Amino acid sequence: MAAVILALFSATASAQNTSGSFAVGTAKAAxxxxxxxxxxxxxxxxxxxxxxxxxxxGAKPGPVLAIVSGAHGTEYASIIAVERLISALDPATVSGTVILVPLVNVPSFEQKIAHVNPVDNKSMNRYYPGKMDGTQTERASFLITKQVVEPADHLIDLHGGDLDESLRPYAYWCWLSR
Ligand SMILES: [Zn+2]
Incomplete structure (x- = not known):
């Protein structure tokens, strides 16, 4: 399995309302x-x-962690890892909230196109914070910024070796703060 590259961000806002429910897009969890x-x-x-x-x-309150993968839709290792984590996480045992986005670049995955979103030929990890009057990648980046990045206390953006890359020899991660 290819090495996984992590980019960790730190943010402050929260999308948790007073009733304790938490919503991202159409996914709303009590x-x-x-x-x-x-x-x-x-x-x-x-x-x-x-x-x-x-x-x-989670059943108990706590910080918000966002885990995103598939900005490059043919970097399969991290996409599969997040899919497995979605199944494995039991909210009864979680303190805090986990937002999981297993596949940002759906067109890349569906069409087996490496590196870019084939709809607008843009890399989906190069256009944050995005804009709503841009192309599909830019609109997606804007909504992910607002609905995933900003509510999170911490964010992990998972990548991996793409179809034409061999990352077996190494792994790296970087800390970004803002
Ligand atoms: Zn990538």
């Missing part, structure tokens, strides 16, 4: 629940996009 949904990117200068998202809202 405290102690796991919810499945999507971040719906509306059509603009190009097509709409639906990005799957899962919220694991």
């Amino acid at each position: 405290r102690g629940q796991k919810a499945y949904g999507a971040i719906e990117v509306p059509a603009g200068v190009d097509a709409a996009l639906s990005i799957p998202v899962v919220v694991v809202n």
